[in-house]
Amino acid sequence: MNGAARIVVDRLVKRFGDFTALDGVSFEVAPGEIMGFLGPNGAGKSTLIRILCGLLHPSQGRAQVAGIDVAKDPEAVRTRIGYMSQKFSLYNDLSVVENLRFFGGIYGVGRERIDARVTEAVSMAGLSGREDTLVANLAGGWKQRLALGAAILHRPPVLFLDEPTSGVDPESRRRFWDLIHTLGGEGISVLVSTHYMDEAEYCHRIALISGGRLAALGTPRDIKRLGKEAGAEAAEPTMEDAFVALVGQAQGGRAAA
Amino acid sequence: MKLRRIKAIAVKESLQIVRDPRSLMIALLVPLMQMFVFGYGVSLDIRHLPLCLLDHENSQQSRDLLARFSASSYFSVQSVARSEREIAHELDHGFCQLAVVVPADFSQRLVDAGVTSVQALLDGTDSNSASIAAGYARSVVSGFSADVQLESLQRRGGTVQTQTPVDVEARVWFNEELESRNFIVPGIVALVMAIVGAQLTSLTIAREWERGTMELLVSTPVQPMELMIGKLLPYFAVGMVDASICLGLAVFWFQVPFRGTVATLLFTSALFLSVVLCIGYLVSTAIRSQVGASQVALLLTMLPTVLLSGFAFPIDQMPAVVRGATYLVSGRYYVLILKSIFLKGAGVSELAVPILFLALYAAAIVFLAARAFRKTLE
Ligand SMILES: Nc1ncnc2c1ncn2[C@@H]1O[C@H](COP(=O)(O)OP(=O)(O)OP(=O)(O)O)[C@@H](O)[C@H]1O
Numbered sequence A: 001m002n003g004a005a006r007i008v009v010d011r012l013v014k015r016f017g018d019f020t021a022l023d024g025v026s027f028e029v030a031p032g033e034i035m036g037f038l039g040p041n042g043a044g045k046s047t048l049i050r051i052l053c054g055l056l057h058p059s060q061g062r063a064q065v066a067g068i069d070v071a072k073d074p075e076a077v078r079t080r081i082g083y084m085s086q087k088f089s090l091y092n093d094l095s096v097v098e099n100l101r102f103f104g105g106i107y108g109v110g111r112e113r114i115d116a117r118v119t120e121a122v123s124m125a126g127l128s129g130r131e132d133t134l135v136a137n138l139a140g141g142w143k144q145r146l147a148l149g150a151a152i153l154h155r156p157p158v159l160f161l162d163e164p165t166s167g168v169d170p171e172s173r174r175r176f177w178d179l180i181h182t183l184g185g186e187g188i189s190v191l192v193s194t195h196y197m198d199e200a201e202y203c204h205r206i207a208l209i210s211g212g213r214l215a216a217l218g219t220p221r222d223i224k225r226l227g228k229e230a231g232a233e234a235a236e237p238t239m240e241d242a243f244v245a246l247v248g249q250a251q252g253g254r255a256a257a
Numbered sequence B: 001m002k003l004r005r006i007k008a009i010a011v012k013e014s015l016q017i018v019r020d021p022r023s024l025m026i027a028l029l030v031p032l033m034q035m036f037v038f039g040y041g042v043s044l045d046i047r048h049l050p051l052c053l054l055d056h057e058n059s060q061q062s063r064d065l066l067a068r069f070s071a072s073s074y075f076s077v078q079s080v081a082r083s084e085r086e087i088a089h090e091l092d093h094g095f096c097q098l099a100v101v102v103p104a105d106f107s108q109r110l111v112d113a114g115v116t117s118v119q120a121l122l123d124g125t126d127s128n129s130a131s132i133a134a135g136y137a138r139s140v141v142s143g144f145s146a147d148v149q150l151e152s153l154q155r156r157g158g159t160v161q162t163q164t165p166v167d168v169e170a171r172v173w174f175n176e177e178l179e180s181r182n183f184i185v186p187g188i189v190a191l192v193m194a195i196v197g198a199q200l201t202s203l204t205i206a207r208e209w210e211r212g213t214m215e216l217l218v219s220t221p222v223q224p225m226e227l228m229i230g231k232l233l234p235y236f237a238v239g240m241v242d243a244s245i246c247l248g249l250a251v252f253w254f255q256v257p258f259r260g261t262v263a264t265l266l267f268t269s270a271l272f273l274s275v276v277l278c279i280g281y282l283v284s285t286a287i288r289s290q291v292g293a294s295q296v297a298l299l300l301t302m303l304p305t306v307l308l309s310g311f312a313f314p315i316d317q318m319p320a321v322v323r324g325a326t327y328l329v330s331g332r333y334y335v336l337i338l339k340s341i342f343l344k345g346a347g348v349s350e351l352a353v354p355i356l357f358l359a360l361y362a363a364a365i366v367f368l369a370a371r372a373f374r375k376t377l378e
């Protein structure tokens, strides 16, 4: 598995001064796999994604993306990933196409390919006919799809999406997840964090993070089963029930320890 | 380093500049305004200084002298006093800035000793204008004394014709104006360019941090050097327009004689502009808030340029330690270069040393600025 995994996270620790934001997290993500990060506010989801993007240096442990150690060669990692940060980070004062051309140029997409890639990204985001609209004037759902389009202009094998659908209407969220699955189908590994329980169901596997630790890891069905074992009362616990039970158990366990 | 990335950044940055016409207007109007404010505020070239005269002797010669003051465009006679008391009153109330008092034995001493003097009383509240006014008064008096000397020599015989005093000629030529406006305005050009140049770029990185676009940018393969060059290029263009405005005002409005070539001027100005743009960029990489970055950039450029570039305070009169510090101020080289180009018509070869220093300075600061930007969130 190790050889084939696109992302390898091995006993990863991240400290900010005295505060430990990540406390020995380990998991792997296979090619084409869609891995969901689920966890309460401050669990460490963004911190983990930032380490994997080479934006933060791990305090301890090891992380590999596309076969490259992120601490040793973050620059090599950067050519192989696409990233959507939690805060929208395209340029509001640039148009749709200007943004895409900019990121295409930055990611080093060749001149001969850039036009086709930009057109593709525009139609993928459903923005055909709005190529020259300033991004500031787009609604949330369009913005997020455009950001996704920008993140895959260079066809990276690994995609990090940090709460890409927060604050977006349900219809747009559904469309967004269709896109994620299309990308997974093309063999791209996607690591996506979310607050929405229903979205967790769309993932191949879920990593439930709480207080900087991995509280549970598995398919949505595994998670629900683990939730039941952790004390979720319903006969058929929902993702939400499982989440509450597992986070409670993780926090209780830590308090007891 | 990839040209493609540099171009992508330069295009993006240019679009952002154009999309923000208000900032662009400010970038072009501020240097214009500063040139006028500093040009007139600091310009030591004073015309029509209010003058008060007091003639205790009232002889042909004293009247001759005072007539020269009245005729000089440096002064405009406000009043003719009859007593020292009146003079004091005029000065105290700021009705005049300079009073010239001719003593009662003015021409008598000239006859007896061949030397005589007049008294100049100055309002010293503005010590700069005071010393300039004194300089003007001296030049008026020396013009007068040259004529007196010439006259008396001629009266004594024909041989003098050949030795018409060269030094007298020189003293007449010695123009206080050179000490003031012509020397000061090139310095002001340097000052305004330093301030505006660093301001232009001081926001460029901080803005991306504030808007949250930087997190994505640092996750891309862009290299610090590419980012810097791409971001500086469009501001370089804006800065050259600013430089042209400042230099144009110096020549056409402030009428500083321009004896050099435009090519030398543009080349050296481009070099200096690169330095100040990089200083702004360097500040921007260190300070993530726009307000903070702009204030630090202002402080870092304005203070050293005013104090240590030698345009307002002569470098050779500074204590050794301070004089040593002036070598670290890029404005010092540019002020020297500008003065030499404007007033002496110096070309690149005569300016090789300061140009070299400025180029080294530019290289060092480019290096620092490129290194200062770290592609991490920590
Ligand atoms: N640069 C930093 N310095 C100090 N503490 C930090 C820093 N970045 C994050 N933290 C802390 O680390 C913890 C994890 O933060 P992180 O942003 O990873 O959480 P998250 O799971 O993404 O939360 P959210 O769902 O709110 O986005 C939080 O307690 C946060 O305050």
Ligand SMILES: [Mg+2]
Pocket (backbone or CB within 6 Å): A045, A046, A047, A086, A162
């Ligand atoms: Mg987060």
